[in-house]
Structures are given as structure tokens and as C-alpha cells.
Amino acid sequence: MKSDTLPRFPLAEFPTPVHHLESFSKQLNGPAIYMKRDDLTSLGMGGNKTRKLEFLIGEALEQKKETLVTAGGLQSNHCRLTAAAAKKAGLNCHLVLSGTEPGAANGNLILDKIFGARIHYCDRAERDETLCQVADELETADKHPYVIPVGGSNSTGSVGYVNAMLELDAQLKEAGIRPDAIVFATSSGGTQAGLTLGAKITGFRGRVLGMSIDQTKTGNNPFPPVLTEIANGTARRLNLDIRLTEKDFPLNCDYLGAGYAVPGDLEFNVIRDLARHEGILLGPVYTARAMGGLVDLIQKGVFKKGQTVLFWHTGGTPELFAWADQIENKM
Ligand SMILES: *Cc1c(COP(=O)(O)O)cnc(C)c1O
Numbered sequence: 001m002k003s004d005t006l007p008r009f010p011l012a013e014f015p016t017p018v019h020h021l022e023s024f025s026k027q028l029n030g031p032a033i034y035m036k037r038d039d040l041t042s043l044g045m046g047g048n049k050t051r052k053l054e055f056l057i058g059e060a061l062e063q064k065k066e067t068l069v070t071a072g073g074l075q076s077n078h079c080r081l082t083a084a085a086a087k088k089a090g091l092n093c094h095l096v097l098s099g100t101e102p103g104a105a106n107g108n109l110i111l112d113k114i115f116g117a118r119i120h121y122c123d124r125a126e127r128d129e130t131l132c133q134v135a136d137e138l139e140t141a142d143k144h145p146y147v148i149p150v151g152g153s154n155s156t157g158s159v160g161y162v163n164a165m166l167e168l169d170a171q172l173k174e175a176g177i178r179p180d181a182i183v184f185a186t187s188s189g190g191t192q193a194g195l196t197l198g199a200k201i202t203g204f205r206g207r208v209l210g211m212s213i214d215q216t217k218t219g220n221n222p223f224p225p226v227l228t229e230i231a232n233g234t235a236r237r238l239n240l241d242i243r244l245t246e247k248d249f250p251l252n253c254d255y256l257g258a259g260y261a262v263p264g265d266l267e268f269n270v271i272r273d274l275a276r277h278e279g280i281l282l283g284p285v286y287t288a289r290a291m292g293g294l295v296d297l298i299q300k301g302v303f304k305k306g307q308t309v310l311f312w313h314t315g316g317t318p319e320l321f322a323w324a325d326q327i328e329n330k331m
Contacts, residue, residue: 047315151188165198283316
């Protein structure tokens with residue numbers, strides 16, 4: 001595939017492991033649950049943005065850029081990993097974070113500081129504008145900025161998740177596992193776009209089901225067209241003769257709770273249960289919401305005994321420390 005010729009900066013060791021969650025599956029008395037451990041990508045506490053950043057930084061270096069600029073929420077995993085990856089690649093990093101600077105930084109924010117990122121705080125409504133402004137100032141100052149969109153979700157970053165699906169396909173074949181569904185947290189779309197395109201390439205027969213963290217199917221900013229655009233841009237970048245439509249992206253939007261980065265009982269309960277059955281941690285913003293949703297679908301009989309489900313762990317465990325007070329009360 002053409003991804004072999006795209007510029008890529010190595011950030012972690014692959015493949016990440018696939019684990020059978022025996023005790024957790026047994027407790028739920030439903031399908032056999034497997035987990036793809038992208039929380040274990042070996043850079044800066046791990047997560048799904050690592051795979052995207054390999055291709056984004058590959059492109060930045062090819063274009064002789066010197067400063068990475070990106071944006072996200074105060075507890076953005078994407079921003080933390082961009083800060084870490086920048087240092088490994090010998091680049092500077094500016095982060096535009098929506099929210100007010102807290103008295104004491106914790107979770108991903110303290111990691112951003114440890115990785116030496118320059119942080120610009122702003123209101124959520126002004127985030128895109130601030131990102132452009134910071135990039136313009138860096139350009140004027142001759143710092144050669146390379147702007148990475150929120151979540152690293154564009155046709156460059158998404159190549160990382162096309163490759164990830166090929167990687168998983170080889171692991172499943174080797175182990176003789178045939179999942180009926182792959183389930184994962186989806187938010188800015190690059191992961192789902194890449195996995196879905198990868199599933200077309202490998203001929204994966206099951207469902208590739210995105211559990212929405214904050215996106216909706218309709219409304220002002222519907223998500224399916226975003227997924228389609230990223231996936232088809234990625235297909236073009238890879239010279240693939242594949243075009244996807246909105247129907248190709250199964251999406252569950254039933255577990256949005258009280259909003260983005262507002263975890264509740266769904267998230268806290270599954271953090272506790274998975275930790276106590278498997279010794280594996282989830283992050284309250286993304287992976288606990290997606291796994292909490294999966295558990296509910298299992299309890300409703302959508303996934304049953306005799307079936308196999310693979311949960312793609314996309315990382316986010318450093319978020320735990322930013323919600324420590326609430327979590328402690330629930331344990
Ligand atoms: C960013 C992120 C996601 C969502 O991935 P997208 O490609 O943005 O849809 C899921 N889980 C974690 C932990 C993340 O940080």
C-alpha cells in the first residue's frame with residue numbers, strides 16, 4: 001500500500017498487544033471481549049494520537065517545519081502526545097487549550113508542561129481563531145509552524161489508523177479470532193475514518209462501531225459527513241480505489257451523558273469494574289464512556305454470549321488524575 005512511501009516519523013513500537021479480557025467478559029456473561037491496547041503505545045503515556053502523529057510529523061519534517069501548533073481542551077490527550085512527539089522529533093510545540101488556567105495543573109495539563117509545550121489559554125468559542133492567530137505569529141517570527149487540526153484528524157493523520165487496522169487483521173488471523181464488532185471511542189473522526197477504510201481493505205466482516213463521545217448524527221454539525229470526508233481524503237492520499245459514504249460509518253450517540261469531559265456514573269462504574277477485573281485503566285472522558293456504552297449494549301442484549309467483540313482502547317488514562325476527587329468518592 002502507498003502508506004509505505006508516505007513520510008513517517010517513528011514514535012512507538014508496533015504492534016500493540018491484543019488481550020482477552022477473560023474475567024471482565026465472564027462477569028458480564030455476554031460476548032468474549034478482546035482489547036487492542038493502543039493505550040500502550042510507548043510514547044508519553046500512550047494513546048491513539050501517536051499513530052496519527054507519526055504521519056503528521058513525517059509530513060512536517062518533510063516540509064522543513066520547526067514548530068508544531070495544535071489545539072484541544074484543557075485535558076486533551078492529543079495535545080499531550082503532540083507535545084511529547086514534538087520533543088522526540090526535535091521540534092517546538094505550541095498548544096491552544098480551551099479553558100481557564102487552573103491553580104494547579106494536573107492530568108494531561110501537567111504533562112504538557114513537563115514536555116515543555118508553550119500553552120495559550122482561550123475560550124472554547126475562540127479556539128479556532130486563536131489557533132490561526134498563534135500560527136500567524138509563529139510564521140511572522142520565522143518559526144515555521146505546522147498546524148495540526150484538533151485530534152490530528154485529517155487525511156494525513158488518519159493513515160495511521162488504516163495501518164492500525166492492517167496490523168490488527170494480521171494479529172486476528174494469527175490468533176484465529178473473528179470479532180463480530182470492533183468498538184471504540186470516536187470524537188474528531190480520524191480513528192473511525194482510518195479503521196473503517198482499513199476494514200474495507202482487509203475485508204473485515206464485522207461492524208466497526210464508533211461510540212460517540214460528543215458528536216451527533218444531525219444538528220448544526222453532523223458527524224457522518226466529517227467521517228466521510230476524512231476517509232475519502234485518506235483513500236485518495238493512499239491511491240486507493242475506494243469511496244465511502246455516510247452509511248459506512250455505524251455510530252452510536254446514546255451515551256453523551258452531560259457533555260464532553262463531564263463524566264458520570266456510566267464512566268466511573270466501568271473504570272472501577274475493569275480495573276478490578278483486569279487491572280486495566282480507562283480514561284473518564286473517552287474510553288470509559290465508550291466502554292460504559294458497550295457494557296450497556298451487552299446488558300441490553302445487542303451483543304450476546306457466543307459472539308466476540310474487540311474494544312479498541314484508545315488511551316487517555318492520564319485524564320484519571322484530573323477527576324481524582326470525583327473518582328475517589330465513587331470507589
Ligand atoms: C482523541 C481520542 C479519541 C477519539 O479519537 P478521534 O480520532 O479523535 O475520533 C478516543 N480516545 C481517546 C483517549 C482520545 O484521546
